[in-house]
Amino acid sequence: MNDEIVSIDKFNLWYGNDHTLCDVSMPIYKNKITAIIGPSGCGKSTLLRSINRINDMISTCRTQGDIIFHGKNINKCKNTVQLRKRIGMVFQKPCPFPMSIRENVVYGPKMHGITDHKELDRIVKESLEQAALWDEVNDDLNRSALSLSGGQQQRLCIARSLSISPEIVLMDEPTSALDPISSKKIEYLMNDLKDKYTIIIVTHNMQQALRISDYTAFMYLGKLIEFGDTKSMFEHPVQTITAEYLAGKFG
Numbered sequence: 001m002n003d004e005i006v007s008i009d010k011f012n013l014w015y016g017n018d019h020t021l022c023d024v025s026m027p028i029y030k031n032k033i034t035a036i037i038g039p040s041g042c043g044k045s046t047l048l049r050s051i052n053r054i055n056d057m058i059s060t061c062r063t064q065g066d067i068i069f070h071g072k073n074i075n076k077c078k079n080t081v082q083l084r085k086r087i088g089m090v091f092q093k094p095c096p097f098p099m100s101i102r103e104n105v106v107y108g109p110k111m112h113g114i115t116d117h118k119e120l121d122r123i124v125k126e127s128l129e130q131a132a133l134w135d136e137v138n139d140d141l142n143r144s145a146l147s148l149s150g151g152q153q154q155r156l157c158i159a160r161s162l163s164i165s166p167e168i169v170l171m172d173e174p175t176s177a178l179d180p181i182s183s184k185k186i187e188y189l190m191n192d193l194k195d196k197y198t199i200i201i202v203t204h205n206m207q208q209a210l211r212i213s214d215y216t217a218f219m220y221l222g223k224l225i226e227f228g229d230t231k232s233m234f235e236h237p238v239q240t241i242t243a244e245y246l247a248g249k250f251g
C-alpha cells in the first residue's frame with residue numbers, strides 16, 4: 001500500500017480573473033517520484049508552487065480547495081516558513097547564492113537556528129553527498145558557488161534544499177537548463193533520493209518522466225486530465241488527449 005503524503009482535493013487557483021487551475025484532485029505518494037507533465041502554460045508550475053505556497057508572493061493569486069499534508073490544509077497554513085522547511089523547492093535555473101559552496105548549504109540550517117560547527121559540517125557533507133556533488137567539491141568548500149558549472153550549481157541547489165531535511169522536494173524543470181550529462185547525473189541522484197524524500201517534478205520532457213517517475217499527472221489547460229502509474233499511463237493512456245500528447249501530436 002502506498003502512503004499518501006499529500007492529498008490535493010478540488011484545488012482551484014485564479015490569477016486575477018484567469019481561472020488557471022480548475023478542480024485539480026490527485027494524491028502524492030510518499031517516497032515516490034511524481035512527474036507533472038503537459039504543454040507549456042497548462043499550470044504545472046502553478047500547481048507545484050501551490051504545494052509550498054510560493055504563489056502567495058503573487059498579489060493577484062487566489063485559491064480555493066484543499067491540499068492536505070499530515071492532516072492539515074496547506075492552503076490555510078499560517079506558518080509558511082515552517083511549511084517551506086518541510087517542503088523544499090528547486091527551480092529551473094540554478095540559482096546559488098553569491099557565496100561559498102559551504103555557505104550556500106549552511107544558509108538554511110543556520111536560519112533555522114543550527115549554530116554548532118560540527119553539526120553544520122555534518123550537514124554540509126551529507127547534503128552534498130546526497131546531491132552527488134561532494135566528490136567534486138570537497139577539496140575546496142570555500143570557493144565561490146558561482147565558479148561551479150551549471151550542472152554543479154544545480155546539484156548545489158539540490159544540496160541546499162536537502163540541508164534543512166525536508167520531507168518533500170519540489171523540482172520545477174530542474175534539468176531543462178542543463179547539458180545532457182549533467183541532466184543524467186540529476187536523474188540518477190533523484191532515484192537515490194526517493195528512499196528519504198518524496199519528489200514532485202515538473203518536466204516538459206516526457207522521456208524524462210518515463211525514465212524517472214513512479215507516477216505521472218498529465219495536465220491540460222489548467223485541468224488534471226489523467227493521473228496514474230507512469231508505466232501504465234505511457235503504455236495505455238485512458239484519455240484520448242493524453243494519448244495524443246504522449247504521441248507528440250501537440251506540444
Ligand SMILES: Nc1ncnc2c1ncn2[C@@H]1O[C@H](COP(=O)(O)OP(=O)(O)O)[C@@H](O)[C@H]1O
Pocket residue numbers: 015020038039040041042043044045046047058
Ligand atoms: N504570476 C502570474 N501572474 C499571472 N498569470 C500567470 C502568472 N504565472 C503564470 N501565469 C499564467 O498561468 C498559466 C499557467 O502558467 P504556468 O503554471 O507557469 O504553466 P506551465 O508551468 O505549465 O508552463 C499561464 O497562462 C501563465 O501565463
Ligand SMILES: [Mg+2]
Pocket residue numbers: 044045046202
Ligand atoms: Mg512551468
